[in-house]
Amino acid sequence: MARPRIVVVGAGFGGIHALRRLERRIPPGAADIALIAPHDYMLYSPLLPQVASGLLTPQSVAMSVHRLTRETRLVPGHAVGVDTDDRVVVVCRPTGELIPVRYDRLVLAPGGLTRAFDIPGLTEHAYGAKTLAEAVLLRDHVLAQLELANDTADPIEREERCRFIVVGGGYTGVETAASLMRLCEEAAKRYPELRSVIRWHLVDIAPKVLPELGDRLGRKALDLLRHLGIEVKLKVSVREVTADKVVLTDGRALPCRTLIWTAGVTPSPLVETLGRPTRHGRLEVEADLRVPGVPEVFALGDAAAVPNLSGDTPYCPPTAQYATRQAVTAADNVVASILGRPLREFRHRDLGLVVDLSGRDALARVLDLELTGLPALGATRGYHLMAVPSPNARARILANWGIRALIGGDVSRMGFADDGRPSSFVANEAVGYLDAESAGREGARLLENLRARYGEG
Numbered sequence: 001m002a003r004p005r006i007v008v009v010g011a012g013f014g015g016i017h018a019l020r021r022l023e024r025r026i027p028p029g030a031a032d033i034a035l036i037a038p039h040d041y042m043l044y045s046p047l048l049p050q051v052a053s054g055l056l057t058p059q060s061v062a063m064s065v066h067r068l069t070r071e072t073r074l075v076p077g078h079a080v081g082v083d084t085d086d087r088v089v090v091v092c093r094p095t096g097e098l099i100p101v102r103y104d105r106l107v108l109a110p111g112g113l114t115r116a117f118d119i120p121g122l123t124e125h126a127y128g129a130k131t132l133a134e135a136v137l138l139r140d141h142v143l144a145q146l147e148l149a150n151d152t153a154d155p156i157e158r159e160e161r162c163r164f165i166v167v168g169g170g171y172t173g174v175e176t177a178a179s180l181m182r183l184c185e186e187a188a189k190r191y192p193e194l195r196s197v198i199r200w201h202l203v204d205i206a207p208k209v210l211p212e213l214g215d216r217l218g219r220k221a222l223d224l225l226r227h228l229g230i231e232v233k234l235k236v237s238v239r240e241v242t243a244d245k246v247v248l249t250d251g252r253a254l255p256c257r258t259l260i261w262t263a264g265v266t267p268s269p270l271v272e273t274l275g276r277p278t279r280h281g282r283l284e285v286e287a288d289l290r291v292p293g294v295p296e297v298f299a300l301g302d303a304a305a306v307p308n309l310s311g312d313t314p315y316c317p318p319t320a321q322y323a324t325r326q327a328v329t330a331a332d333n334v335v336a337s338i339l340g341r342p343l344r345e346f347r348h349r350d351l352g353l354v355v356d357l358s359g360r361d362a363l364a365r366v367l368d369l370e371l372t373g374l375p376a377l378g379a380t381r382g383y384h385l386m387a388v389p390s391p392n393a394r395a396r397i398l399a400n401w402g403i404r405a406l407i408g409g410d411v412s413r414m415g416f417a418d419d420g421r422p423s424s425f426v427a428n429e430a431v432g433y434l435d436a437e438s439a440g441r442e443g444a445r446l447l448e449n450l451r452a453r454y455g456e457g
């Protein structure tokens, strides 16, 4: 292959780490490396709850792709289909135009979307907490609720605006509830009358929160959340959502204008466009991360079902920790496959999990070591600082934490949620994908156009 075209889809943990490894392994100019991504930043999502609470600025968790990579060409847009016969990715540019991007090797790392369930009103009224825009909107929305509640004489409206319900007892739900609860506490200093009205609830259909932490730390998490004043309701889910009410499956109807939905992630619909076997929506891959039957396509991260050769579960968990390591294996195997060398299998032993409950509360499981209190907080913050791939972002994060510790926070809102429109996660994360057949047709048509205009090559 003269100058192989390597295309990576997704600028998240998997995509960016794969690109950085490829750039390290391939001599400059020896390959055409392209990244298809809707934004030119990598989002460090584990710190999103701290953006929602205002502890961190949005810029500190959005790391420029141009700083993180050296030679990669950015193709702005969403990959909406893959034609594996012609080796073309169909990209929808931000302008709505479809363009073909040809590849010799393709690395798919489009992550996942917030998982919606068939619950009446959910897609219209629930807020998401997975994207940067959602985190910023959520903060504005929560602060706006307190301002409006303080400004009304209607006790029912006040109750609705001061009740916040988070669904999902995983790390996203727990950290989001704890961080926003503290934001409310801070804001309520300005509205002393609201203090006794503000209510935070965390509900989950599972019998425990944070099952990944193990029984002892899971129970500790429950105690900490309750101590913070969050009402945790387990074995319960949501039956219906309206603009001013949430009905739970235990029959309770709670006056509420803020439902935050963090109950799971569904893999990007992009992987379905290949028409290959999936497992719970994740694209099945071999242990070397190749998609069976299409050896030039690799997939990883939240969008891929990767066999877990070193763990207790049959497939790797959808976490940043795994996506980052899979990226290195995928990049090495892309290079090996181009050079005709043997590929290696992905193996990684889970290192644990850190959970920041904001303030000074944190929990951490580091290998078999269980930490609480200040050691957990140190491990949590230290882990994030190490895992952030950019020194600039690291400096910004440290500066933000330092400023908060020295002079406290600020609870003014930016005005992003002023139109009163719910920032429904479905609307925020919606993209029109092609099915396998249309992707093939569209890929071939776009390629034909390209050949007609520019000839072969």
Ligand SMILES: Cc1cc2nc3c(=O)[nH]c(=O)nc-3n(C[C@H](O)[C@H](O)[C@H](O)COP(=O)(O)OP(=O)(O)OC[C@H]3O[C@@H](n4cnc5c(N)ncnc54)[C@H](O)[C@@H]3O)c2cc1C
Residues within 6 Å of the ligand: 009, 010, 011, 012, 013, 014, 015, 036, 037, 038, 039, 042, 043, 045, 046, 047, 048, 049, 077, 078, 079, 080, 109, 110, 111, 112, 129, 130, 171, 172, 268, 270, 300, 301, 302, 303, 318, 319, 320, 321, 322, 323, 354, 431
């Ligand atoms: C609030 C929160 C807290 C978390 N905390 C932790 C934690 O503490 N520890 C941990 O290990 N994991 C944590 N996770 C999970 C972790 O963020 C994910 O597992 C990880 O991001 C998966 O990496 P990925 O590369 O597969 O996907 P992502 O990092 O999500 O990246 C996917 C990228 O693909 C882009 N994309 C999507 N569709 C397309 C398309 N069609 N075309 C082009 N680009 C596309 C997206 O814009 C995104 O940039 C957390 C997640 C959240 C939301």
